[in-house]
Amino acid sequence: MIEALELPFLQRVLAAGLLASVACGIVGSYVVAKRISTLAGGVSHAAFGGVGLGYWLGFPPMLGAAAFGLLASWVICVAWRRMGSALDTMTSMVWAVGMALGIIFVSLAPGYAPDLMSFLFGNLLFVPWEYVRLVAALDVAVLATVLLLGKELQAVAFDEEFAQVAGVPVERTFLLLLSISALTVVALIRVVGVVLAIALLTIPAMIARHWSDSLRGMMLIAVPVCAACVLSGLTGSWLLADLASLSVPPGPLVVVVAVLAWTVSGALRRRRFAGHAPVSSAA
Amino acid sequence: MSEPVIALEGVSLARRGAAVLEGVSLTVAHDDYLAILGPNGGGKTTLLQVMLGLVRPDRGLVRVLGGPAGRAHGQIGYVPQDVRFDLDFPIRVLDVVLMGRLAARGLLRPFRAADRAAARAALARVEMAELAERPVGALSGGQRQRVLIARALAMEPRVLLLDEPMASLDERIGRNLWELLGELARHMAVVLVSHDIGAISHHVRSVACLNVRLHGHPSRQLSAEALEAAYGCSVELLLHGHPHRVLPTHGEEGDA
Numbered sequence: 001m002i003e004a005l006e007l008p009f010l011q012r013v014l015a016a017g018l019l020a021s022v023a024c025g026i027v028g029s030y031v032v033a034k035r036i037s038t039l040a041g042g043v044s045h046a047a048f049g050g051v052g053l054g055y056w057l058g059f060p061p062m063l064g065a066a067a068f069g070l071l072a073s074w075v076i077c078v079a080w081r082r083m084g085s086a087l088d089t090m091t092s093m094v095w096a097v098g099m100a101l102g103i104i105f106v107s108l109a110p111g112y113a114p115d116l117m118s119f120l121f122g123n124l125l126f127v128p129w130e131y132v133r134l135v136a137a138l139d140v141a142v143l144a145t146v147l148l149l150g151k152e153l154q155a156v157a158f159d160e161e162f163a164q165v166a167g168v169p170v171e172r173t174f175l176l177l178l179s180i181s182a183l184t185v186v187a188l189i190r191v192v193g194v195v196l197a198i199a200l201l202t203i204p205a206m207i208a209r210h211w212s213d214s215l216r217g218m219m220l221i222a223v224p225v226c227a228a229c230v231l232s233g234l235t236g237s238w239l240l241a242d243l244a245s246l247s248v249p250p251g252p253l254v255v256v257v258a259v260l261a262w263t264v265s266g267a268l269r270r271r272r273f274a275g276h277a278p279v280s281s282a283a
Numbered sequence: 284m285s286e287p288v289i290a291l292e293g294v295s296l297a298r299r300g301a302a303v304l305e306g307v308s309l310t311v312a313h314d315d316y317l318a319i320l321g322p323n324g325g326g327k328t329t330l331l332q333v334m335l336g337l338v339r340p341d342r343g344l345v346r347v348l349g350g351p352a353g354r355a356h357g358q359i360g361y362v363p364q365d366v367r368f369d370l371d372f373p374i375r376v377l378d379v380v381l382m383g384r385l386a387a388r389g390l391l392r393p394f395r396a397a398d399r400a401a402a403r404a405a406l407a408r409v410e411m412a413e414l415a416e417r418p419v420g421a422l423s424g425g426q427r428q429r430v431l432i433a434r435a436l437a438m439e440p441r442v443l444l445l446d447e448p449m450a451s452l453d454e455r456i457g458r459n460l461w462e463l464l465g466e467l468a469r470h471m472a473v474v475l476v477s478h479d480i481g482a483i484s485h486h487v488r489s490v491a492c493l494n495v496r497l498h499g500h501p502s503r504q505l506s507a508e509a510l511e512a513a514y515g516c517s518v519e520l521l522l523h524g525h526p527h528r529v530l531p532t533h534g535e536e537g538d539a
Contacts, residue, residue, distance in 0.1 A: 148391045166385035167356030213418035
């Protein structure tokens with residue numbers, strides 16, 4: 001196992017998984033606190049339209065995914081806030097339209113799309129260095145955003161009306177939050193795929209919520225929890241292949257591990273706070 | 284005589300074709316302590332939102348601290364109705380109060396020790412200093428209300444607007460809050476809205492009645508005519524000098 005770590009492909013996989021966990025844990029905490037996880041789910045499925053467009057026109061599918069993800073989050077935001085459309089119906093529509101466009105574009109593309117499944121359900125195993133560098137850049141952008149605009153993001157997430165009274169540019173801040181969420185979800189597509197990205201974004205943050213009463217605390221917990229889920233999924237997939245000759249993709253394993261961890265965490269928390277105030281974790 | 288801190292002139296607003304505010308004119312001086320009474324659905328919250336620049340009226344003029352509404356960030360403190368909050372939101376008391384320092388600190392700058400000191404001072408003022416690290420979801424309704432007041436005070440505002448501040452409080456905590464508001468009203472203009480005539484009782488300095496239209500110019504005396512016009516039912520006014528009491532007499536018990 002130790003020698004295996006010297007393999008370049010494994011280094012790439014680990015670097016990609018760990019770097020994606022940084023953005024995932026931070027952005028996921030906002031998404032869970034603000035209760036916009038369905039919105040993030042819509043964005044990740046809409047991104048599939050961009051994947052299809054990339055196949056059809058011959059540019060990198062991830063680029064298309066990022067463009068469609070951003071576009072989808074802006075469309076939902078504008079329709080919701082300016083035109084008063086209901087958020088859930090708008091999200092479902094963007095969700096479905098993105099998938100529909102993706103399938104149409106892929107079917108228009110010449111020949112067979114060999115790694116389509118890896119976009120739907122993730123594939124870290126053959127991840128290129130290029131992706132690792134992009135995720136590192138995303139981490140820098142997310143961290144810079146949180147350091148510079150953390151107090152505005154928190155205010156808008158908690159109480160938009162008061163944030164506006166206090167002079168925070170509420171709509172632009174919210175759009176920024178949606179944009180970094182969209183880019184993070186797109187980055188997670190490589191790890192667990194379009195269908196499962198929303199699970200990896202939210203479950204580690206939900207586990208973190210069990211043990212923290214602040215956004216900052218949630219982030220500090222969610223990042224390592226996310227990394228642990230990704231590593232467990234990868235290890236599980238490798239072990240199944242090595243020991244039982246079973247070929248199980250790591251993406252779905254990552255999600256299953258995360259859900260199991262959430263269940264255990266919830267049970268532990270109940271036991272610890274039995275008889276205490278439901279929310280308080282103060283000693 | 285200094286300029287009024289808030290001046291509304293002929294403010295009208297309709298939603299889905301129904302008038303919410305109609306021809307509302309009102310001035311608030313820097314030393315006013317005003318209660319706006321009115322039934323539910325009478326436009327009280329909307330009136331505050333107009334003053335805050337959160338809602339733009341269809342017609343009429345709004346001036347706040349000498350400028351248009353929505354520009355006086357950090358000078359106009361707002362205590363919203365507590366019922367809207369997501370109690371599951373992961374945030375502690377001190378972080379909520381720190382939001383009052385957003386305007387003073389400005390964009391792209393993290394809060395500093397001075398902001399935290401100001402937030403703690405505001406919490407001390409509402410006797411909540413020892414709960415600074417508590418998650419907001421673990422507070423009682425009365426404690427939450429005081430946190431929201433502390434958040435507004437952390438702005439060091441020149442005007443304080445409160446939406447139904449007594450709604451979720453028991454009598455004892457309500458009494459403490461009246462004392463606090465009376466004390467604050469000596470340093471800043473205070474405007475509060477309420478649907479509960481009894482609650483306003485003897486605390487504020489002037490009263491206006493709002494039911495889409497503003498009835499009776501804000502005055503030191505609560506007139507029976509103004510209340511009757513606002514509530515659309517006959518109201519008996521009992522004055523015992525100071526403090527005075529107001530009791531509505533309906534045809535039968537219950538809502539009009």
